[in-house]
Amino acid sequence: MDGALIIAKGIHKSYPIGRGKRHPAVKDVSLELYKGETLALVGESGCGKSTLARILMRLTEADSGEIYFDGDQISGLAGRDFRPYRRRMQMVFQDPASSLDPRMKVKDIIAEPLKTWHIFDNKAEILERVKELLDMVELKESALERYPHQFSGGQKQRIGIARAIALEPELLVCDESVSALDVSVQAQILNLLKKLKGELGLSCLFISHDLSVVNFIADRVCVMRGGMLCETAETEELYANPRHEYTKYLLSSIPVVPGMQGA
Amino acid sequence: MMAGLVRRLSGVVLVLIGVMLLIFVMLRIIPGDPASVLLNEHVSPATIEKLTESMGLNKSLPEQFWDYLKGVLKGDFGESYYLHQSVNALMTEAFPYTIRLACMAAAFAWCFGIFSGIISVIRYERLLDYLFRGLSLLGISVPIFMVALFLQYLLYYRWSLVPLTYDGSIFSLILPAVVLGWDSAGSIARLTRSGLIEQMGEPYIDTAKAKGLIHAKAVWTHALRNAILPVITMMALQLSGMLSGAVITESIFGIPGLGRLALTAIQTRDMPLLQGTVLFSAFLIALGNMAADIINTLLDPRRRWG
């Protein structure tokens, strides 16, 4: 584990819910994400894990707290100064149907980041790169000219991943990226994410409510509840002997699938 | 709850002041001088001068607006150029006719509209649905004056069931009420129908059917109470629209209401009278909006408890 890619200190975020009352979504959270590791944020719905992820990517602004990206403080930066960091972290979303613009063809969806940052100066090179990306996410070239509604959930997620890695980011944030998928498709996408992380040397922040998925994909796990971090540990350590009461309760509630791995 | 009310009230006041400013400015940016337009050509400049003086048209626009604003807040809408009576008196004299017409028209429109919307969904995609759907489409597509002329021709000339124009009796208001309520009935029917169809697709309707409710009962007891909220908002707007005077209906049937007053105001280029009628109706519409909002908040449990 070399230096920390993301350091967050004392993050607070609350939403107004009428009559002056505010719902505290994230309460004083501090965490580090090291280069090359997959850190999981796990917890039930409403525990603030998605909000925290969007705060780290500055898609939502925190009420207070500091965020460091690869050593530089990014929490205070104004829009223009922060924009270069946008390239270095990208996101894969939960709902495949809503993560792709229904009006754009696949080749334009994947090319959008490349065009926005003028990575290549002519169309042919962009198309070449898009084809390469499609190949990396195991989609056929025939997908280029088609619209998102012509694909299954799993295929749409692959397109989303291709778009996310187009700018060769250092951090990939997966916000419940497999929760909306069926088991067999989920396994394919998890394998793809693991493969790409290895090949591209990505660090990954994996948000999920499914402890079994987290057990497979994550190196370290942060358990969240009511906007607070209640436990952080290596994956094996956490599952072998969880310390926090809530983690134990979570683990005991999972409906266990009998039978050993791969009958 | 109270905070919400205050916020809404301030919103309404802001809109009303905005309307006054807009109307005031629009009526005064006439190419040429209003007084001369009133007194047409062959009048001596001296008379125009005197008239401009008396109507205070020589002051600067902001000053005029300020005087006007003070007047309106005291409920005085100024003096009518043409009829030489106070606008207030003219309006209070005309309003009762408009109220009677509006209420009868609204009653006709809402009963027919909501009833046909519900029947359309209970008998979904069967004869009755297509019939009512066609009728409501016709309702919003036929020009009001065509309905009036056609019904006058048919009911008065051919079958002589109703008097041609308004003769003071309620009976003579029936035809105008149907004419005025005709397109409102159409839009209420369409909104009720589309709202019900949307609600019928919701999962809680499957729950109701699983409990043993047949389609018609599910529409009546479950879908209707959810679909009625937007319909109430439309009804409030329609009523306040009708209360601000139905220009066409009142002029065809000779009903001396606010609509006809507005028409005479435009025909005689009477600025204060026109301004008075427009502001009065804007006030009614704002009131209607607020009433609809309050009723919806009370009816919808999710909003009532904040």
Added chain:
Amino acid sequence: MSNTLLEIKNLTVSVEKAGRLTAIVKGVDIKVPQGKIVGLVGESGCGKSMTAKTINGILPTAAKITDGAVLWHGNPNTETDLARLSEQKLRKLCGSQIGMVFQEPMTSLNPMMRIGSQVSEALLIHKLVQNKKEARAKTIRLLDEVGIPEPELRYRSFPHELSGGMRQRVMIAMAVICEPKLLIADEPTTALDVTIEAQILKLIKKMCDAYSMSAIVITHNMGVVAQICDYVYVMYMGRIMERTTVKRLFERPLHPYTRGLLASIPRIGKNPEYLQTIPGNIPEIGKEIVGCEFCLRCSDDERACFFEKPMEREIEEGHFVRCHTA
């Protein structure tokens, strides 16, 4: 035959899409024994939910039952085909004898109606009580039984005032209030968090035992099947691929699809470097497939699989598989 409460025979459901009738459920046979919980498991689009909805007739308007029968043996040695009943009779029978719990607690309750009146509605419709007061008392007792705190207070509250878990308890109370013989649970815990899921599954089991109800549980989660079901039917592309007791399914899954499904589930504790996956994707629904639907993605397929639809065979006692090579 005697202790089978419900028997679905060769059920085929088709949906009208762009003028063409495409079959979603293709010749499904399901038996629900008295007092047993049957699991219907499969991935989205396999037709499991559609099959369940044919029982109490809440199919979406675009779907039609084009073949087969849904035989209901409510009272002993009578047999009614629910698929052929008129809407009136169907609602009368199903409303009181079949309860249903839905997937989305957030939207399965009427937001404009108090909880109490929604739960007691079935009692009044089927006249199982004399008056409203008795209905109210029965409802409050049941709300308490399903674990809702302060049932008198909750009787008058609205759905938006309850949490997801509480609403699912209300749904269960609503489904059970007429003391039905069969409970259909369509993905009852999919929308819930794992901690609440465990409680709801326990509650469903408790209710089935307390009211000696049989149940059909529709789910895509093998853990849920393992936890509360006695028998299980694995569905793929509108067909039953494998059916047996839950114990035997997890000990020796015979159909390649079931094996692939079980292998691709990440588990707590030791996981391999890469999960074993079923290659390829679920084929287009409309496309006609000559051989076995799974042949393109099957690891141990043979020639026959591509040209001949496999028939259901009983490999072991009570363990049926629709596959040539199993």
Added chain:
Amino acid sequence: MGMNDFWKLCIKNKSVTVPAIIIVSIMLLAVFAPMITQYDETRQDLLMRLVPPQSGHIFGTDELGRDVFTRILYGTRISLSIALFPTAIAVAVGTALGILSAYFGKWADFAIMRLADIMLSIPGMLLAMVVLYTFGGSLSSVYIALVLMEWGSVARVTRAAAEGILENDYVLAARAMGVRGYAIIFRHILPNLIPSIIVLFTVNIPSSILAESALSFLGIGIQPPKVSLGLMAGTSKQFLFQMPWLSLAPAGMIMLLSLSFNFLGDALRDVLDPKRRAV
């Protein structure tokens, strides 16, 4: 769904093609009016005053001996120009303001929506009267009145639709990618709004046609010598009992036009949002 899918669905859908054909044929009738009738819409023939419908004059002649059928065709031109141009401007202005208030929110949203409230709290007829008072009865002032009357509701509908689009993850993905504001509006929001803009445009046309015809019927809208269907119905309402066709024929054309556009609007809305049909 993709843009070409929207068109493919429309072509196949009978309830779209039928009204579309009616509208196009009315347009052709209006444009090629000179070829269809040998009369001129203003030529008076005092010998043939108030002639009942006969071979030469399908709808007879009016009190100045002018052929009613010809005047209906020329009047339809005005109605069509009323239907298309001010509505297009109102939809364009309303859409732009709707998107701005949805995307920027806070102050922009408050200001634009209060302005729309002001417009919508004045009954259409009275707002038109104020405009006609200031600029006098003419085609251009009717244009202005119609734009002022309609942009408010268009802005509200577009704002709600734009907010729906903004909630999608692909907008968030664009922001995460560093796509700038204007690019998000033109590349993501506007294209996804096109189907609802088309429906808005189609639905607002009949209200424009009806509003103009009402104003002209009262004599405060389009002034002679121009020909407007509403004006025709208004001037010949005095002969209602002897010759009802003089008023009801032009009014019938107005009804046919607005009926077809309303029908087309309904059909397009069903194509755009199939969920509305599931019961």
